[in-house]
Amino acid sequence: MQVELRRAVWRRFAGVLAPIALLVLSTLLASAQTPSDFTGNFSPLYQGLLSRPSDLTNTLQYAAAASADDIESAIGTYEQLLFYNPTLSRVRFELGVLYFRLGSYEMARSYLQSALQMHDITPDLSERAQDLIEIADKKLQVDQFTGYVQTGLAYQTNPGAGPGAQTALASGRTFNSNFFSRPDWNWFGAFGLNYVHDFENQNGDTFEASAVGYDAQEFRLHQFDVGVLEFRAGPRFGIPTGDPKTSLSIKPYLVATGALLADAPYYGGLGGGLTLHTNLGNVALDPYAEIVQQSFRNSSFYPLASGLSGTLSTYGLQASGPVVSSLSWQSRLGFGHASDHYGPYSYDVYAADLWLPWNFSFPGDGRVWTLIPSAGVSRWLYAAPDPNIDPTKTPRTTEWRVGLGLEIPLWRHLVLGTLVQYRADQSNIPAFTMHDLSVSAGPTFKF
Amino acid sequence: MRAYGIMVVLLAMTALTMPPAAAQQVGTATAVNPLSEGTPPGTATAPLTVGARIIHKEHIHTTPTGTVQLAFLDKSTLSIAPNTSIVINDFVYDPNSGKGHMLTTLTQGALRFVGGALSHAGEASIATPAAAVGIRGGTVTIVIDQHGVHIINQFGIITIHNGAGTTVLNRPGFEVTVLSWNTPPGQPERVTLAEIDHLLALLTSKPWEYGGVLGLHTVDIGACGVLGLRSNNCPNTPWVPTDTGLNNANQIITQGTQFGTGTTAPPPRYPGR
Numbered sequence: 001m002q003v004e005l006r007r008a009v010w011r012r013f014a015g016v017l018a019p020i021a022l023l024v025l026s027t028l029l030a031s032a033q034t035p036s037d038f039t040g041n042f043s044p045l046y047q048g049l050l051s052r053p054s055d056l057t058n059t060l061q062y063a064a065a066a067s068a069d070d071i072e073s074a075i076g077t078y079e080q081l082l083f084y085n086p087t088l089s090r091v092r093f094e095l096g097v098l099y100f101r102l103g104s105y106e107m108a109r110s111y112l113q114s115a116l117q118m119h120d121i122t123p124d125l126s127e128r129a130q131d132l133i134e135i136a137d138k139k140l141q142v143d144q145f146t147g148y149v150q151t152g153l154a155y156q157t158n159p160g161a162g163p164g165a166q167t168a169l170a171s172g173r174t175f176n177s178n179f180f181s182r183p184d185w186n187w188f189g190a191f192g193l194n195y196v197h198d199f200e201n202q203n204g205d206t207f208e209a210s211a212v213g214y215d216a217q218e219f220r221l222h223q224f225d226v227g228v229l230e231f232r233a234g235p236r237f238g239i240p241t242g243d244p245k246t247s248l249s250i251k252p253y254l255v256a257t258g259a260l261l262a263d264a265p266y267y268g269g270l271g272g273g274l275t276l277h278t279n280l281g282n283v284a285l286d287p288y289a290e291i292v293q294q295s296f297r298n299s300s301f302y303p304l305a306s307g308l309s310g311t312l313s314t315y316g317l318q319a320s321g322p323v324v325s326s327l328s329w330q331s332r333l334g335f336g337h338a339s340d341h342y343g344p345y346s347y348d349v350y351a352a353d354l355w356l357p358w359n360f361s362f363p364g365d366g367r368v369w370t371l372i373p374s375a376g377v378s379r380w381l382y383a384a385p386d387p388n389i390d391p392t393k394t395p396r397t398t399e400w401r402v403g404l405g406l407e408i409p410l411w412r413h414l415v416l417g418t419l420v421q422y423r424a425d426q427s428n429i430p431a432f433t434m435h436d437l438s439v440s441a442g443p444t445f446k447f
Numbered sequence: 448m449r450a451y452g453i454m455v456v457l458l459a460m461t462a463l464t465m466p467p468a469a470a471q472q473v474g475t476a477t478a479v480n481p482l483s484e485g486t487p488p489g490t491a492t493a494p495l496t497v498g499a500r501i502i503h504k505e506h507i508h509t510t511p512t513g514t515v516q517l518a519f520l521d522k523s524t525l526s527i528a529p530n531t532s533i534v535i536n537d538f539v540y541d542p543n544s545g546k547g548h549m550l551t552t553l554t555q556g557a558l559r560f561v562g563g564a565l566s567h568a569g570e571a572s573i574a575t576p577a578a579a580v581g582i583r584g585g586t587v588t589i590v591i592d593q594h595g596v597h598i599i600n601q602f603g604i605i606t607i608h609n610g611a612g613t614t615v616l617n618r619p620g621f622e623v624t625v626l627s628w629n630t631p632p633g634q635p636e637r638v639t640l641a642e643i644d645h646l647l648a649l650l651t652s653k654p655w656e657y658g659g660v661l662g663l664h665t666v667d668i669g670a671c672g673v674l675g676l677r678s679n680n681c682p683n684t685p686w687v688p689t690d691t692g693l694n695n696a697n698q699i700i701t702q703g704t705q706f707g708t709g710t711t712a713p714p715p716r717y718p719g720r
Contacts, residue, residue, distance in 0.1 A: 052498070075586070212692045216696060303707070
């Protein structure tokens with residue numbers, strides 16, 4: 001009886017509740033798409049854009065705010081403003097930058113080029129637009145070349161990374177006095193060249209090659225004259241992710257290096273590696289693994305160098321991303337293991353480096369200055385004591401380095417590159433403890 | 448009986464208070480150059496003006512001089528060229544969950560779609576006479592002319608599907624041309640800069656037009672990286688380090704100094720000396 005009563009009451013309530021629920025639901029559904037509900041999860045600025053599109057102050061504020069993290073919405077809004085006045089160079093420029101950030105270089109180029117044709121363009125905006133057009137043009141080529149050439153003078157307090165004079169070795173032997181810490185000037189030249197061939201398929205497959213070279217000639221300490229050349233090349237295979245904001249590619253590559261030291265052949269290396277590229281949001285990630293067979297050659301200044309020959313394996317992660325506005329970061333974490341012919345020379349090394357490049361301009365000047373603070377640390381753990389240096393201690397060295405670079409724009413592609421670096425090595429072996437301050441400057445041509 | 452009576456009354460109220468799907472606003476006309484017209488379902492065709500509500504299933508048509516930009520609730524936009532006809536077939540969007548879907552039909556002319564929340568979830572598509580275009584991302588321009596339907600990817604993943612096959616555009620700057628529903632979509636090709644220039648001019652106001660809003664003479668936007676006038680819109684061109692060779696050289700020299708140079712044995716000790 002009681003059960004029947006409960007059922008009757010339930011039926012009655014259900015009969016009333018069902019249409020009420022339907023009413024509430026239908027009202028909610030309908031209101032989800034009525035103008036009065038622009039308040040849902042809409043920002044007040046976007047709500048204003050929809051309800052009062054001719055409120056220019058509101059529309060501009062929304063476009064500027066959206067530029068930070070909603071590029072497409074910012075594009076839609078600046079294109080709205082362009083409808084109101086298609087002759088504004090600044091709006092066209094902003095659209096060019098937004099499409100550039102999306103990787104839509106042909107749209108970026110077209111907007112930037114059209115900005116240059118507007119009567120109201122200022123010299124600094126024109127310079128910025130032309131710089132971006134050049135980059136976009138390169139990105140649209142099947143064969144893309146970028147790089148730099150640099151020359152200059154450098155002063156180092158300790159170019160050979162040697163210990164202080166009179167440093168005694170625990171082995172009782174004497175450290176070669178040619179390599180004690182002494183200052184010197186040098187002339188240096190450097191270049192970097194990157195080549196990309198775009199196969200123009202929808203996976204984004206490319207062939208990439210790079211060369212880096214450096215040569216320094218000391219004014220007095222010619223035992224530290226050095227020349228280094230490094231080539232890397234390999235195909236990069238794009239892997240579709242199904243998400244336009246996430247890229248993924250893999251690249252096997254070959255690496256070949258060579259070096260002269262004290263104007264004599266000193267080092268050659270041949271190997272290969274595998275690197276991956278992906279991104280998490282704005283952060284680009286490039287993990288890698290590389291193995292190089294190293295061959296060192298003895299010379300009059302370096303009679304024991306061949307003991308360093310062996311295999312060097314490195315594993316690491318390079319990463320980069322924006323911090324805020326025009327400030328970004330780049331970092332590298334790495335581990336290396338060297339297995340050398342002469343056992344005590346073998347080592348493990350852990351390294352971490354951080355760069356914070358900041359692009360800035362002065363009002364009314366479209367030229368871009370770049371300030372690059374950097375810091376890094378490496379921990380070297382050798383395999384065994386070296387009887388020639390200290391038969392009882394296995395070397396353990398921590399290398400600290402800080403730097404401040406400044407690239408000063410001179411003319412178009414020409415900048416004055418300056419760099420101040422300080423390095424300090426702390427080791428349980430006095431002969432490996434050193435510090436060095438270097439200051440360098442010189443014109444750099446970037447292309 | 449009383450409960451049923453209440454139910455009938457409430458159902459009637461429901462029917463009265465729930466606007467028909469066709470009357471739901473899905474967006475706003477944010478810029479209009481005459482003559483552009485809208486035909487909401489069940490009502491007469493009328494000229495569009497800035498701020499006009501765009502209704503579910505509305506038919507939008509532009510004359511040879513008309514251009515329009517529509518902004519939708521999910522923050523997507525459509526820029527519509529002269530001589531274009533579209534219908535907003537379907538637009539369902541819940542701003543709280545960000546979910547829903549959008550279907551637009553382009554029967555004539557050209558448009559550029561700039562994506563919002565729905566296309567970011569892969570829930571936006573544009574039907575054309577020759578192919579259905581699914582958009583994930585994304586920004587796409589679609590043109591119908593005498594050579595067929597041209598679909599240009601400007602950002603995102605664009606899936607072009609018809610009765611004869613499917614092609615996917617993953618990269619910005621590539622286009623596919625489709626002749627008819629029963630012809631396979633063509634191979635992706637790089638779009639020419641001249642084509643892009645033409646479309647940019649087509650899909651906005653002419654120099655003498657003002658999109659229905661007068662008074663925009665200058666804009667005050669901070670510039671990226673300019674001291675004191677910061678902007679959020681920075682191209683973030685990657686900084687290329689120029690000290691790679693220097694660092695390689697430093698390591699070679701350090702190892703050479705520490706291990707390669709050799710040490711000198713102490714002089715032998717002679718008894719009695």
